[in-house]
Amino acid sequence: MSPVGFFVLAALAVASALGVVLNRNPVHGACALVAHLFLLAVFFVGLDAQLVGVLQVIVYAGAVVVLFLFVIMLLNLQADQRSMVSPPLVFAAAACVGALAVLISGGLREPEAAAGTALPQGYGETEELARLLFTRYALPFELTSLLLLVAIVGAVVLARKRG
Amino acid sequence: MGLSALLFAIGVFGVLVRRNVIVIFMAIEIMLNAVNLAFVAIARHRGSMDGQVIVFFVMTVAAAEAAVGLAIIIAMFRNRETTNADELSSLRW
Numbered sequence: 644m645s646p647v648g649f650f651v652l653a654a655l656a657v658a659s660a661l662g663v664v665l666n667r668n669p670v671h672g673a674c675a676l677v678a679h680l681f682l683l684a685v686f687f688v689g690l691d692a693q694l695v696g697v698l699q700v701i702v703y704a705g706a707v708v709v710l711f712l713f714v715i716m717l718l719n720l721q722a723d724q725r726s727m728v729s730p731p732l733v734f735a736a737a738a739c740v741g742a743l744a745v746l747i748s749g750g751l752r753e754p755e756a757a758a759g760t761a762l763p764q765g766y767g768e769t770e771e772l773a774r775l776l777f778t779r780y781a782l783p784f785e786l787t788s789l790l791l792l793v794a795i796v797g798a799v800v801l802a803r804k805r806g
Numbered sequence: 807m808g809l810s811a812l813l814f815a816i817g818v819f820g821v822l823v824r825r826n827v828i829v830i831f832m833a834i835e836i837m838l839n840a841v842n843l844a845f846v847a848i849a850r851h852r853g854s855m856d857g858q859v860i861v862f863f864v865m866t867v868a869a870a871e872a873a874v875g876l877a878i879i880i881a882m883f884r885n886r887e888t889t890n891a892d893e894l895s896s897l898r899w
Contacts, residue, residue, distance in 0.1 A: 653809045660813050663832050664820030676832050683839050692846045695858050695865075699842075702865055707835065707872045714876045715828060718883050736822040744815035748808040775859050787866050794870035801877035804884075 648689075656682045668722040669715050673708055680704040694769045810847065813840035827879055831872065838868045 659682060662675030680703045687696035776784050817840060820833025842861045849857020 656809065657812060657816065660816045660836050663836060664816055664824065664829070666829075669826060669828050669832075672829055672832055676835065679836065680839065683843060686843060687846055690846050690850045692850070692858050692861070695842075695846060695861050698862065698865060699839075702869055703835075703839070707869050710872060710876060711828065711832065714880060717880065718828075720826070720828065733823050736819055740815045740819040740822070743818060744811050747811035747814060771855050772858055772862065775855055776862070779856075780859050780863075783863055787863055790867065791870055794874050798873045798877040801874070802880045 652682060652685060652689075656686070669720045670712070673711050673715060676711070677704050677708050680708065694772050810840045810844035813837075813843065816840075828876075831875055831879075835868065835872065838864060 656679060659675045659679035663672045663679060666672040666675060680699060684696040684699040684704070687693075687699060814837050817833045817835075817837030820836065821830050824830055824833065842864055845857040845861045845864070849855065849861075
C-alpha cells in the first residue's frame with residue numbers, strides 16, 4: 644500500500660468515523676457509517692485480506708447498517724436538539740479518549756523483526772480461510788452458529804408485539 | 807496500527823458522549839471495526855491467517871449483537887417512547 648494512498652484512506656476513515664459520532668441526525672450518522680465500512684473494506688483488501696474485505700461489505704455494510712436504518716425508520720427518530728452530554732463531560736471524555744488512543748498506539752508497536760517476510764501462497768483467499776475454519780477453529784465455528792441461532796430467536800422474541 | 811487505535815478512541819468517545827442509544831450503537835460498531843483492522847494488519851505482518859479467522863468471528867458476533875441490541879432498543883422504545891440514554895435509566899440506583 645503506497646504511503647500517500649494509506650494517508651488519504653486513513654484521513655477519510657477518520658473523517659467518516661467522526662461523522663458517525665458527531666452527527667445530529669441519526670440517518671446521516673448511518674450514512675457516514677456505511678462510508679466508514681466501505682473504506683475499511685478497501686483497507687482490508689489492501690492488507691491482503693480479500694475475503695474479509697468482501698465479507699465486510701456484504702455482512703456489515705449490507706446487513707448491519709441496513710438493520711440500523713430500518714430501526715431508525717421504525718422508531719422515526721428525528722435530529723436531536725441536545726445530542727450530546729453537557730460540555731464539561733464532553734471535554735473530559737475527549738481528554739480521556741485522547742490518552743486512551745496514545746496508550747493503545749504505544750502498546751501496538753509492530754515488532755521490527757520479520758518485517759517484509761514473503762506472504763505464503765494463497766494468503767487471504769477463501770480456500771485458506773476455510774481450511775483454517777474447518778480444522779483448527781472448528782469448535783468456535785460451531786459455537787458461532789449456535790450463537791447466531793440464539794441471537795435470531797432472541798431478536799424475534801424481544802421485538803414482538805405483546806398479545 | 808495507530809489508525810486502529812485512533813478509530814477505536816473515536817468510537818469510545820462516541821459511546822461516552824452521545825445521548826441517543828442508536829448512535830451509541832453505531833459508535834460501538836466503529837470500535838469493533840477498528841479492532842478488526844488491527845487484527846488484519848497484525849495477521850499480515852506475521853504472515854499468518856489466524857488473524858483473519860478471528861476477524862471472521864468478530865464480524866459474526868458483532869452482527870448478532872447488533873441484531874439483539876436493536877431488538878432491545880425497539881422493545882424499550884415501545885415501553886417508554888424515548889431513545890435518550892439519560893431517560894432509559896430504570897436500572898440505575
